[in-house]
Amino acid sequence: MGRLPDKIAIVTGAGRGIGRAIAEKLAAEGTTVVVADVDGDTASATAAAVGGLGVTADVTSPESVAALASRVWDRYGRIDVLVNNAGWDKVGPFLDSDPADWDRIIKINLYGVLNVCKAVLPLMVSRGAGAVVNIGSDAGRVGSSGEAVYSATKGGVIAFTKTLAREMARHRIRVNCVCPGPTDTQLFAELGGDDPKLREALTRAIPFRRLAEPEDLANMVAFLASDEAGYVTGQTVSVSGGLTMS
Numbered sequence: 001m002g003r004l005p006d007k008i009a010i011v012t013g014a015g016r017g018i019g020r021a022i023a024e025k026l027a028a029e030g031t032t033v034v035v036a037d038v039d040g041d042t043a044s045a046t047a048a049a050v051g052g053l054g055v056t057a058d059v060t061s062p063e064s065v066a067a068l069a070s071r072v073w074d075r076y077g078r079i080d081v082l083v084n085n086a087g088w089d090k091v092g093p094f095l096d097s098d099p100a101d102w103d104r105i106i107k108i109n110l111y112g113v114l115n116v117c118k119a120v121l122p123l124m125v126s127r128g129a130g131a132v133v134n135i136g137s138d139a140g141r142v143g144s145s146g147e148a149v150y151s152a153t154k155g156g157v158i159a160f161t162k163t164l165a166r167e168m169a170r171h172r173i174r175v176n177c178v179c180p181g182p183t184d185t186q187l188f189a190e191l192g193g194d195d196p197k198l199r200e201a202l203t204r205a206i207p208f209r210r211l212a213e214p215e216d217l218a219n220m221v222a223f224l225a226s227d228e229a230g231y232v233t234g235q236t237v238s239v240s241g242g243l244t245m246s
């Protein structure tokens, strides 16, 4: 039967990486997953793999996100779980950074979460139930050199999670945040994680002596999305093999 039987979930950025692992895990726990990604091909591929619905959606566009929410509502009549996972970064020293890149990072990582919550939460409120899991980052908790603006957006996601959790409690909607440590994905490789020296240094610094796999994050997301976490809201949980402890 699974931990999330007969639920309807939207996972953003689920075409690949951590989002795809979350889609796979939620589906394995009994959920019908709407795989939303700006890359329509990967959205379709993940959806086919998990038996869900693939939708091309850009979290930076309120119109695109509104269309996503109404499509899911029209088709299923409810949205039980929302996972805001889509994210992006460009690494480099802050003093060398280009404000055009700040815009992109803030639009995807922070506005993206706001846009999707604004579109989906009224539908959850109308049913008086729901669970939201935002994917933050340990960069937003403890900082990360070369990721100043990214850290600012993820710190924003953590703070937004807490206030939204307070506002949504009366509607019986829980809102939590999962912060990955370094996780073996394409994004991580693109940000320098394909450099063996960096991988080795990080691996040495992590008490469990390995990077996170996307599945490590998916397991925590599935728990927080499930009724087993029914008394948990406004929390920030790091999944980092002990790299960060707070």
Ligand SMILES: NC(=O)c1ccc[n+]([C@@H]2O[C@H](COP(=O)([O-])OP(=O)(O)OC[C@H]3O[C@@H](n4cnc5c(N)ncnc54)[C@H](O)[C@@H]3O)[C@@H](O)[C@H]2O)c1
Pocket: 012, 013, 014, 015, 016, 017, 018, 019, 036, 037, 038, 039, 042, 057, 058, 059, 060, 085, 086, 087, 088, 108, 112, 135, 136, 137, 138, 179, 180, 181, 182, 183, 184, 185, 186, 187, 188
């Ligand atoms: N990989 C890590 O080490 C790590 C660490 C901390 C936090 N995170 C966070 O985890 C999440 C997933 O990261 P990942 O490593 O799997 O990245 P990834 O790049 O492998 O996957 C991200 C997915 O999001 C999609 N996406 C990007 N912009 C989008 C948009 N505007 N609208 C919709 N979809 C969009 C991409 O197409 C891609 O499929 C992100 O929020 C990231 O910040 C990752």
